[in-house]
Amino acid sequence: MATMKQVAEQAGVSTTTVSHVINNTRVVSEDVRARVQAVIEQLRYVPSAVARSLKNDRTHTLGMMVPNNSNPYFAEVIRGIEDAAFKLGYNIILCNSYDDPGKQVAYIRVLMEKRIDGLILVSSGTDPELSRFLAGDRIPVVLVDREISGVAADFIESDHEQGGYMGAKYLLQLGHRAIACVAGPEKLLTSRERVAGYRRALDEAGVAFRPEWLLHSDFTSAGGHQAFRQLLALPRRPSAIFASNDLMAMGGICAASEAGVAIPAQLSVLGYDDIALAAYSNPPLTSIGQPKQEMGALTARILLERMLDPGLPLRRELLRPALVVRKSTAPFTG
Template identity: 40%
Template sequence: MARIKDVAAQAGVSVATVSRVLNENPSVNEETRRRVYDAMNQLNYVPNAVARSLRTTATRTIGLIIGDVLNPFFTELARSVEDEARREGFTVVMGNADERADQQDHYVRTLLEQQVDGLLICPTAEVTPLVQQLAEAGRPVVFLDRTISGLDVPSVRSDGSAAIGELVRHLREQGHRRIALASGPATLSTGRERTAAFAAAMTAEGLEVRPEYVRPGDFREGSGRRITAELLDLPEPPEAIFFGDNLMTLGGLEEIQSRGLRIPADVAVASFDDVTWFKHTAPPITAIAQPTAEMGRLAVRLVIGRIQRGQAADSHVLPAHLVIRRSCERKGIME
């Protein structure tokens, strides 16, 4: 097994520098950090936190690392995980990765050092050596909502493809032809899947996928507002905008309202991720609802099965569904 000094030699840095990278010391620049991570990957180096965690006694705790605590989707997911774990006699310790690979690794390392029995992770786009070694070590780990290609880790996620198809059909039936997508990042599995499903649905409905109408964001409010502004400033703006998640929808609504435009008379709006406040807006927002609570409960059962019985776990894909409200009605028609 490779040692820390082997990593240092491979990366051309000191042992102290490798230690600083592992401990996320901000004094290490990005280029050096990347060299160290590459060396760890090449040597199959197992960080100490993972190695130590292989020698544990049961603590009846589960670590949960979510993408963004400010996103209502992750809040609901965390609540369902906590409720199911409590019913099974486990405690949940949560970390907020804030959609950052280094923050994710910080919590993975911290939770392992606290000797949690298993981990539920909503992974970031980047495959870090720590997460890769964690998977290869055979620890009880389950991915939630997202997957990482090339890692043999069971996952629980939803599939919105059929619901996106229903949404595009609904928009076409309401008379909309110029339909835009404010998607998530292509580096995330959820961003890629929703973009591909949108393109397939548009083609199936005989609608053109215009390149200027498909714009990637980052599943944050700011990118939703920025993309909406860019779309509305086009010489021929879209008649409808489908947002890749609820926070991007919020940003889009802010931009539309700031321009004094009406929904859906001037532009129709739909969202992936249904949240409780969508039904209280004026007009209520059409959205694709994920089975969030069931995803959380199922993930807990899978990881506990691996903890207690060493069971191999299969990945699970749960269907999302379309909730039609008034934000996509035929232009000019309001209840």
């Protein structure tokens, strides 16, 4: 790999001049600039981002931590953030914690060592060490989707309680009264908020909550498949199931097919997130859509504003979900 010294020697200038050409920190004559740039291209010299950051105190790099980017929801949020950041001149280093609170602390330390300018964090759960680490105000942070106790940071989320309410209310409007809920992990506030919305809709309609119709699982197709199998094996099975994410709903549709239960004729299924795959499931999945692109763009913009002015008041942005009706739900026929 070529070095700045080699560029300087071949161009017949000092390393200081090469640095000024790269960083635009001093006026350099056009012929010298052209000569240096020609050698840079010839040698394929790549300036060290770390070295430049030591001089400029900026790497134009953002760190992002998510629980699992194999989940299409997070992949779509990441794309929104990456698109917005790239337009603003920033690159993203992405890390996956795989739902391990301890691993996310280790990765955040690595990101700090890379001298990132800011951090976007979708937490994998509560961890005292993470709270202590971020509470030190070492770097601008924006939290997405999940708050962290003891960490004062800008926070962006979709209204999960309202989304749960909208989903259950839609199924009630279709005439269903036996509505089960396959929720996410009980330890996650987002999961609990969606369940709270589901229960609020039932209460509002005067429909009794049945504890055996509420199951918690992880946000995976396998988790949804297992939970639907349990619900469909009950002596009195539900006529509709509200799953807390689309992957669980898709796994559940597979379980229903295996059990010989037709969707939506015998069972209505509603998901959450409205990932791109939802439109191509069989049948196409009705879902509560989260504003993923808007969330991504807003996250990048707020983080950059925080980096430019750390003294700004903290922001809390609550984005509204929307019902997307497809063919996995139908009126209750008895």
